[in-house]
Amino acid sequence: MAFEGLADRLQGTIKKITGKGKVSEQDVKEMAREVRLALLEADVNFKVVKDLINRIKERAVGQEVMESLTPGQQVIKVVREELTTLMGGEQSKIAVADRSPTVIMMVGLQGAGKTTTTGKLANHLRKKHNRSPLLVAGDIYRPAAIDQLETLGEQIDMPVFSMGTDAKPVDIANQAIEQAKAEHNDYVIIDTAGRLHVDNELMDELQQIKSNVNPDEILLVVDSMTGQDAINVAESFNEQLDISGVVLTKLDGDTRGGAALSIKAVTDKPIKFAGMGEKLDELEAFHPDRMASRILGMGDVLSLIEKAETNVDEKQAKELEGKMRNMSFTFDDFLEQMGQVKNMGPLDDLMAMIPGSGKMKGLKNAQFDEKQLVHVEAIIQSMTKKERQEPGIMNASRKKRIAKGSGTSVSQVNRLLKQFEEMKKMMKQMTNTQKKGKKGKGMNLPFM
Known part of the structure; x- marks a missing residue:
């Protein structure tokens, strides 16, 4: 999970100061020292850490904090705001040219995931912004680079422009733009060549492409x-x-997060997107304020809602609500919901978006282990159609058969049946008391 190590350390540090009715300058110094160590361990640039800590200390011992009725909360507010500023302050949106097409150059070293990210970005632009991108295979050196981009294009049903490995990258880029104009593609995304390390030959080629096509974005x-x-x-x-x-890329696998917290400060260029998984729909617009909240355990409800809106079918959600109101919700419906939740990404990442979920990590019953979902799925799939529709018919022999078929125990089957009934009652109460307005999609899952 992104920032896991840093988040755990920072949340432990700020927890000590949150509930204090009075905060002394010494309290702030001790907190700042812990935050400094946590950031350095997360591989954040040393100079960036030094500047950040100085700003936090200066604000945290100022009048706005010391004279506040809730000084502990004010200190956390300062830390959150400074982390947000460090990562760019506000979301930096993708460029849109005055005259179509908008041209984007994708640059970077080999192994960073540039070609895959090119496909992800095209997919994002179509799904989120209703755009029609053209992918351009401009990497003529890396073996199979063109094939890889064409395969990605097929997977997301997106056109790919290629002139093979003999043409010059500059010519490929120029002709791709002409085709985009003819075919009314409003974005041209050029996958340029990479190297194992930065060298003059690579930079000369990229500068030639830049000067010829005058891109609206150069994304590293x-x-x-x-x-x-x-x-x-x-x-x-x-x-x-x-x-x-x-x-x-690979922010979902980076438990430290040093790069994300340093790049804006060092280059003065914003982080525009973050790769949160290997799937082609796992590219997210980068929101500094949301990421700061996630790091500090305050959740990220807006991103969670956006994920639900993207991955949960609205018609199915309305049907589900009706079933919960009249208590006709079955294990088949539940299995369908599990599939939609899985499409939203790793469970740990989803839980990190829920405010206060960090406090639940130490609780005995708060286990968000995806293996448990596998067990739940296996139990349900081992039931007959009638048993899924009418769980009340379960007797000892049926439970024993289901446990054997799912590789679980009878006690696990009993636990799921009990949790399922409790969940149905709870969800009925929630839907009955829910006020008019936009209703959230999705539901809570029982954990065994």
Whole structure:
């Protein structure tokens, strides 16, 4: 999970100061020291950490905090605001050219996930912004780079422009733009060549493409798991190409988060997108304020709602609400809901978006282990159609058969049946008392 190590450390640190009725300057110093260590352990740039801590200390011992009725909460507010500022302050949106098509150059080193991110970005633009992008295979050096982009294009049903490996990248880019104009594609996304390291030959080629096509965006794709190396790469590309923004890949696997917290401060260029998984729909617009809240355990409800709206079918959600109102919700419906929740991403990441979920980690019964969902799914799939529709018919022999078929125990089957009935009652109460307005999609899942 993104920022897991940093988040755990920071949440433990700020918890000590949150409930204090009075905060002394010494309290602030001790908190600042812990925050400093947590950031350095997360591989955040040393100078960035130093500047951030100085700003936090200066504000936290100021009048707005010391004279507040809730000084502990005010300190946390200061930390959140400074983290948000550090990562860019507000979301930096993708460019839109005055005259179509908008041209985007994707640049970066080999292994950062540039080609895959090119496909993800095209998919994002179509799904979120109703755009019609053209992918351009401009990497003529890496074996199978063109094939990879064409395969991605097929998977997302997106056109790919290619002239093979013998044409010059500049010519490929120019002709792709002409085709985009003819075919009315409103975005052209050029997958340029990468290298194992920054060299003059690579930069010369990229500068030629830049000067010829005059791109509206130059997005640098960096692997967030490389830590400080990602910062060095970003500095090099920015100095020579004047990039417009950064896309961080593999942020879902980076428990430290140093790159995300350092890049904006070092390059003065915003993080525009973050790769949160391997699937082609797992590219998210980067929101500094939401990420700061997630790191501090305050949740990220807006992102959670956006995920639900993208992955949960609205018609099915309305049908489900009706079933819950009249208590006709079955295990078949539940299985369908589980599938939709899975499409929203790893369960740990979803839980991190719920405010206060960090406090639940230490509780005995708050286990958000995805393996438990596998057990739940296996139990339901081992039931007959009639048993899924009418759980009340379950007797000892049926439960024993289901347990054997699912590789679980009778006690696990009993627990799921009990939780299912409790959940139905709870969801009926919630739908009956819910006020008019926009209703959330999705539902709570029982955990065994």
